[in-house]
Amino acid sequence: MSCSLSDYPKSPFKFDKEVREILKAELQKVLHDDQFLTEIEAQEKLNSLLEWFCRAPKNTFFRINTLITDADTVTNYIKKNCHPTPSVSIYPDFPELITVSNPWNSTKYGIIMHSVEVIVDATCGAAVMRGAHVFAPGVVGIPHGTKPGDFVSVFADASKKCKKGSTTFNGEKVYLGNGIIKMTREYLFGNITKYPSGIAVKMTELLSGVPILSDTCLPKGFGLLQNVPSIVCIKVLDPQPGETVLDMCAAPGNKTTHIAALMKNQGRIIALEKIKSKIEKLQNNCKDFSVKNVEIFCIDSTKAVAEDLSSVKINPLCPPFPEETFDRILLDGPCSGLGQRPQIFNSISPAELRSYVPLQRKLFSTAVRLLKPSGILVYSTCTITLAENENMVAWALKTHSCLELQSVPDRIESLGLQDAEVKYSVGFPVEDLQSELAKKDFFTWARFSVQTNMQKLLKHSWINIYIFSS
C-alpha cells in the first residue's frame, strides 16, 4: 500500500473542542485589511493552522558550535555519515548555520508500506518525522517474531492508547516511514534490561521527506539540530564578548551555548533554571559545547532580584542580583508551545493554555528590573497565541514605560541575515490592544513561519521574537 502526506492527521488536538474554540476566537480578533474575519473565515484559517501543526518543517537546520569547529568541517561529517547523502547549504554571512535537505522530493509520490508494523509514542514519532531514527524508549508496540534486519513500517500512536509492549495496534495511528529493525522484542520489553537504549529501528525512508540524520552524526559539541528562528533569536540578542548576560529560563541550554559562542567565551553568562532535574542536562550541554563563561543556578527567576541589598554577593555574581545588573537578557520562558511542530498528539487543556500569561508577566517584570539602562531584552515564545505574544508586548509597553520596542526585521537586516532562509512576518494588529504605542510599533514584532494572513504556510517552526531596549 502506498501512503502520502495527505494521510497525515488534520489536527493534533484530539479531545478538546474548547482549545480549538479559544484559537478560533483569537483569530477573530486579528484585523485583516482593517476588517475582522467572519466565523467561517476564522474556521477555515484555523483548519489550515491545525493541519500545519501536524506537518514537519521541510528543511533541517544545524547550528554549528563556532567555539570549536566551522560549517565546512560539519558539512563534511554530515555528507560522510548520513545515508542517503543530503544536500547541505552554508551561508558565509551566518557562519553558525547550515541547512540540510533531501536532494529529491520523496513526499511527492508517497512510499510503499511494509506489512510488519512498529508503533512508537507521539514524542518519538515527532522526532522521526523530523529525521531521527527510532530509539528504544520510544517503541510501544512490535509484533512477536520480528528480528534484527527485518524491514518494518513505523507508525506513531496518535491517541496515546497503545499499551507499552503491545504486539498489534488498531487505534488511531500515523504512518511515518520505513526502516530496519535493530533490536529484538525481548530486548525492548523483556527482562534483559530495565532501560533499553540505542537505535531500535534504523529509518530508511520518511514520509515527511526530510533527510534522515541526528545529532549523533557529528562529534559531541560540534553542533546541534536547532530551528532557524531559535538561532535568529540569539543573533538578534547579539551578545558581545565581555558583557554580562542573563539567560533567565535556560534549560536545556540550546540558546545558552549559542550565547557563549557569540561572546567567544569572554564575559559572563548567568543561566537560571527552576527545575532541578533539568540542571544536569544544561550543565552537560555547556560542557559538551566547551562553554567556559557560564554560571548555572537552580532558582525561580521570578525571585532573581535582590529586595534587600545586604543579601547581595557581587563577586561571585550569585542570585538574587541587584537591579540593573545585566547588559542583555534573554527571556525564553515557559509558554504553551503550540508553534513546535510536528505535533502528533497534543492534550493541552484550556486551563493550561491560559495559565502561562501571569508567569510570563512576572518573569518579564523581573527581567526589566535586572536590565541595565540601554540594555537589550529579548522575549521569545514558541507559541502562536495572541495572549502570549502581541498582547504581552502591549502589556509590557504599557507597564514599563522605560522600554522601547526595537524592530526585529531591521535587526535581522543589519546583521546581514537576509540570504540565510530567514523568513518572518510581522505581528498581528489585534482588536483589544490598548496601548497606542503598541499599535504604532506593531510592525516591529517578528513572527516566524506563518504570514500575517495565516494562510501561506511556510516551512520553519514557529518562534516569536521581541526586542526591547531600556
Ligand SMILES: C[S@@+](CC[C@H](N)C(=O)[O-])C[C@H]1O[C@@H](n2cnc3c(N)ncnc32)[C@H](O)[C@@H]1O
Ligand atoms: C522554553 S524552555 C527554555 C529553552 C531554552 N532557552 C533553550 O533554548 O534550550 C523554558 C524553561 O524555563 C524553565 N522555567 C519555567 N519557569 C521558570 C522560572 N520561574 N524560573 C526559571 N526557569 C523556569 C522551564 O523549566 C524550561 O526549562
